[in-house]
Amino acid sequence: MVWTSPGIISNVKLGLDLKGGFEILYTAVPVDENQEMDQELLREAARSLQMRADAKGISEPEIYPEGEDRIRVRLAGVENQDEVRQIMKKPAELTFRSNNGCEDPSEFCKIELNGSDFVEGAADVVFKENTNEPLVSIQVKDKDKFKEVTQRLLNNGYRTQENILAIYLDNEIISLPFVGFVSTDGTATITGQETFEEAEELAGIINLGALPVVLTEKYTQSVGASLGELSLQQTITAGIIGFVLILIFMLGFYRVPGIIACVTLTVYTWMLLLVFYWMNATLTLPGIAAFVLGIGMAVDANIITYERIREEIRSGKSILSSLRAGSRNSLRTIMDANITTILAGLVLYYIGTGSIQGFALTLILSILVSIITNVFLSRLLLHLLIRANIAKKPAYYGVKEAEISEL
Secondary structure, eight states: OTTTHHHHHHHSEEOHHHHOEEEEEEEEEESSTTSOOOHHHHHHHHHHHHHHHHHTTOSSOEEEEETTTEEEEEEESOSOHHHHHHHHHSOSOEEEEEOTTOSSTTOOOEEEEEGGGBOTTOOEEEEOTTTOOEEEEEEBSOHHHHHHHHHHHHTTOSSSGGGBOEEEETTEEEEOOBOOSOOSSSEEEEOOOOSHHHHHHHHHHHHHOOOSEEEEEEEEEEEOHHHHHHHHHHHHHHHHHHHHHHHHHHHHHHSHHHHHHHHHHHHHHHHHHHHHHHHTOEEOHHHHHHHHHHHHHHHHHHHHHHHHHHHHHHTTOOHHHHHHHHHHHHHHHHHHHHHHHHHHHHHHHHHOOTHHHHHHHHHHHHHHHHIIIIIIIHHHHHHHHHHTTSSOSGGGGTOOGGGOOOO
8 A cells, every 4th residue: 555555546527616726617509599498409518518628638628418407627737728728619600612603702601511521530630741741631521522522623713702702610720621632532631730739729720620509608617727726635634634644533533443443434535545546546635535434334334343343342242253243232223324325325426416416426436435445344353352362351452350140
C-alpha cells in the first residue's frame, strides 16, 4: 500500500469543484420545428458536444443527456472558460454555400450542403505530395449530390467567385475553397490553409457537423482553479484529521481490536481509492464527503463487533468462544444497516443527478469495500491473533477481571 498509494492518488480523476472548471446544464430544442425531441436526438446532440470538447483538447469531458430535453456538460481543468463555452454552443449550423441566384454576387446565399451531409469523423488533414501543403480531406454521404454540386460550380469557371463553395459556421465565413474538379466518389480536398493547425481546426469543425438542436443555458457553475485547489486541500486536511481521531479512539478504547481496526480502516481507504482508480471515476467534493462518511460507517462495523465480543467475555466465555459468538450475533445487525444504506444510495443515484449521483455512488462503493475489510478481514485478523495465543487476555479487549461473571 505504501508503494502504490502515491501513484493511485495522483491518478484519481478530480471533478471540476476540486480541479477548477465549469458545469453547464443546457435545455435543447430541435432545430427543425417539425421534428420532435426524443432520446436519440438528445444523444446525438450530446455526442456532437463531446466531439467539440475533444477537438478543443479538453481532458476527459463529461457530457451526457439528462431527462427529456437537457444536456449536462462538465469540463474540468479549463482556464479559458468563456472561449470554450462559446465553442461548445456556437457551431449550431455548419453549411457549404454558393452564390448561385444571389442578388449580391459577393454573397453566398444558396446552401448546397450542411454538416449532416458529411460522413461523421471522415474529415482529416493530409499533405500535398510535392509542396507538403496541408489539405483537408472530406467525404460526403450522398456521392451523386456532391457530384452535381461540384460539376455545376465548376461549369461557372475556374477560380472565380461563382466557383467558390464557401464554408460557413452559423453566418460567419470560415473558409472559401474553390471547386477544382468534379467529385464522383464523394471525396474531395480543401486547400487554402497556410498551417497544419488551421487545417486541423477546419477538419475538426467539419467533423462536428451541425448541432441537431438549439441549446439554451439553464444553469451554469464556474469554479476557479485556485478555488478548486483550496477546496481540495481543506477537504483532505479535514479528512486526515477525522481519520487520525478515529484511529486514536479505537486504539485507546478497544486496545488489541483497536489495532486491528486501524489496520482494516487503512486497507479500506487504500482499496476504495484503488476502486476509483480502476473505474476511472471522477472524485468530487460530495464524493469525498461520502468517502469520509464511509470511514465512519466502516468503524461502526468494528465497534458493533467488538462490543458484542466484550459482552461475551464479561459473561465468562473464553476469548475464542467470545469471538465466535460476538461475530455471529453482530453480523446480522451490521448487514441490515449496510443493506438499508445501499438501498437509500441506489434511490439517490437513480433519481438524483450530477453531484448527488457522485455522492450516492461513492457511498455504495464505500459500504461494499467496508464489508470486505471491516467485517470479514477484521474478524479474520482477530481470529488469527487469538489462535496464535497473542491476544487471549481480557485486558487486551478493554475488559477488567472484576467485570467477568463466573459461569
